[in-house]
Amino acid sequence: MKQESLRDFVTNEFESILDKELNKLKLDPFKRAIHKAKAMTEVEAYLKSLNAISQSSAITAPLESAFSVLNELIGIACFSEDGESRHMWKKYSENNKGFMLEFDTSHDFFDSRVSDSDSLRILTPMNYSSERPKDFLAELNEKTICYTKTADWAIEREHRLIRRLSDLREVYKDIYVDDFPFSALKSFTFGSECSDETVKRYLPLIENESPNIKTYRIRENREDNSFLKESCITLNTL
DSSP, rough: OHHHHHHHIIIIHHHHHHHHHHHTTOOOOOHHHHHHHHHHHHHHHHHTTSSSSSSTTOOOOHHHHHHHHHHHEEEEEEESSSSHHHHHHHHHHHTTTSSSEEEEETSSGGBBSSSSOOOSSOHHHHHEEESTTTTTTTTOHHHHHSSEEEGGGGGGEEEEEEEEESSSEEETEEEEOOOOGGGGGGEEOOOOOHHHHHHHHHHHHHHHTTTSSSSEEEEEETTTTTTEEEEESSSGOO
8 A cells, every 4th residue: 555545544544443443342431532542643653654654744633632532521539648738738728728628538439430440430649750651552541641640740649539520510611520428528627828707607517517527727837837737626716
């Protein structure tokens, strides 16, 4: 087959043939996107090795396609191991004005896998790496896409919980939420810059919902620049 006809075949025919074959496998939509991305990328790399297409051109954008599919299928909730990290409080709580939820990660809410091979419905720690995989395509799977970041992010000590968007509630355009049971919540901590008005507004709601949830407020020790975690036993202690 001439290079021109080979290029035309891949551009016009191969993707549709691949789609038909993938349909026969009846894969989970996420796994299907991964399989397609790997196949299309490998074909493109092969054509480039034959100089059938230029190194700078691209017949497809398979990885972008895979991520696009992901965005339409799944939602990701992010958690951190470190509840006393100044970096996390500053970056994710509007500079200590917000609050932090502590969860019991042994609760069933954090493991809703539908099978032993399900790697997306269980709380999973991130993998931080300073190097790209030696064979990226061979290692392309759910974990390398969803649970891998560069070493620059290691300070956040992140864990992720992934759910299907179809199992969540869309509260605004492209914003989805899930209701967690209060039995999974261990504590509620207000930031050091959180206003007294905010604390007094939310504290009764927490105590009424579940008296077993511990409530704290962060105080900053100006002498040694450390965090002090004080208990909010009653409103009178604020």
